Amino acid sequence: MKKSLLALSIAILLLLTACTGTPAASAPPAAPAQPSAPADSEPSAPASGLAEVQEITIALSQELNSIDPAVAVDSNSSSAQNNIYEGLYRLDAQARPIPAGAKELPVISEDGLTYTIKLNENTQWSNGAKLTADDYIYAWTRAISADNAAENQQFFTYIANADEIISGEKDIQELGVRKIDDYTLEIVLRVPATYFTSLLVSTPFFPLNGEYVEAQGTAFGSDSDHAIYNGPFVLTEFAGPGIGADWTYVKNDTYWDKDNVILEKINIKVVKETATALNLFTVGEVDQIGIAGEYAQNEINNPAFVSANASTLAFLGYNHTSDLFKNKNAREAISLLIDRSAVATSLLGDGSAVATGITPNNVQANPTTGEDFAQTLGDYLFTDVARAKELWAQARTELGITEVKLDIISFDSDRMKTVGAYLQGLLEENLEGVSVNLNITPVSVFMENAKKQDFSLYLVTWGPDFSDATSLLELFESTSGNNWGVYSNPEFDAALHTANGEFATDAVKRFDQLQEAERIILEDVGVSPIFFQSSALLRNVKLKDIIYHTTYPIYDYKSAYLAD
DSSP states (O other): OOOOOOOOOBOOOOOOOOOOOOOOOOSSSOOOOOOOOOOOOOHHHOOSOSSOOOOOOEESSOOOOOTTTTTTTTTTHHHHHHHHHOOSSETTTTTEEESSSSSSSSOTTTTTEEEEEETTTBBBOOTTTTTOOOHHHHHHHHSSSTTTTTGGGGGGGTTTTHHHTTTTOGGGGGEEEEEETTTHHHEEBSOOOOTTTTTTTTTGGOOOOOHHHHHGGOOOOOOOOOOOOOOOEEEEEETTTOOOOOOOOOTTTTTTTTGOOOOOEEEEEEOOOHHHHHHHHTTTTTEEEEOHHHHHHHHHTTTTEEEEEEEEEEEEEETTTTTTSSSSSHHHHHHHOHHHHOIIIIIISSSSSOHHHHHHOTTTTTTOOOOOOHHHHHOOOOOHHHHHHHHHHHHHHHTOOEEEEEEEESSSSHHHHHHOOOOOHHHHHSSEEEEEEEEEEEEHHHHHHHTTTOOOOEEEEEEEEETTTTHHHHSSSTTTTTTTOOOOOOOOHHHHHHTTOOOOOOOOHHOOOOOOOHHHHHHHHSSSEEEEEEEEEEOOOOOOOOOOOSSOOOOOTTTTBBBB
């Protein structure tokens, strides 16, 4: 879900929680390294060979849930917003932040706390209004305010005074952001964060025109006619959040870099069933669809087949507010039943990999050896049906229960239906006295139920917002707005706070501490990782240069085009 579901694919996008540690009180830390901005960071459009009509149609299995940057957490909304809005920076094809709304990369103070950012003076809104530092400050203070965006407030906790504002101890005007002039923004952090520039790519940091938003009131973002845009495209034909209807992107003629946007129109069709989407692709009515399971296996030799490894975790979460799942034996029993290899290779068979932990492959590397975080964590996930039954029997005795009715909730996608049905059968077959209700709903309904803890277990996919284990681990911090299972472990919280506080400027110690935090939650069976999701597509072979990111936002159409 963070914004990531879809990866919700959630996003869900998405998301960062408070890190209340403080930097060491000794000498100032060294300034964090700044990412480079390569000249060839975006694909180059061909000088010739373009199709006469630059219009494509893409089938998605999920509706669009929000066009308000303050509240979007699922990956579908995150990807949509990345194409109709734009923040200070965009990710290039190599997932490096490059200037967009900003003129250049930040100037960072020696202590790593103060970021000075010059804005791109050519940016404007689709209604012709100039875009200035006020638009960023308005959007960020709106997003962090008590009445807005609980799920995304965590993005801002790196900024000075943000934690105190969220808790009500300080006024919103004390947020560590100020306008030096109309085109210069200053951000002061609470603690150094070497990845903060990459974080500024995220949707909650997108600007909003305060005058327009306030004039719209509650109608803002209610449909495509009640928003203005500053991205490569503008949105049309969007009926409203969570409505299972189609929408369209149209090239934005007021966009500062419009000369490098080739596609004139992108039609999005919401198609829930893969079989239906495949038929539409086969007859040429759509140019790209997502596939999984047997569909992916059957199409792997198709020239239109595209596969990429998304840094997306699929996991089973527990409702820790219930007596049943406050019991570790009950949680561990369920986790030990899951045959992760069978799920990834047989049940899905689309390139998805067995989950080895919470942090997927290729998210973070050891700063000394270069070894992958996920590959060096150790083994904490096993399958042992006999042991699972023993632990379940112990849990029933400890809790004094005989019959147990479980509700598993998930969102409407072929993958989630398949894995959800597998879990339903697995639990009913192996856990005495258990009956399972599987509740598959549209993403918007699923998220509402999840936020209210209206479930026994929830099955979801979530991808990181930036290349750091923190992006996923913070989902399960006790104060996180996206900690839907209300998992709370002081040892886990402390390890995460130490990694991003005391060790914020020591890359080696920080890496080790993040691994320790992950080990704590895995040993405690706070959640049960199942698989690392792949992304399998069928794409028109003439459709070129869609940028795919392993972190959110996933799809970027700015550089895409149809070849002749």
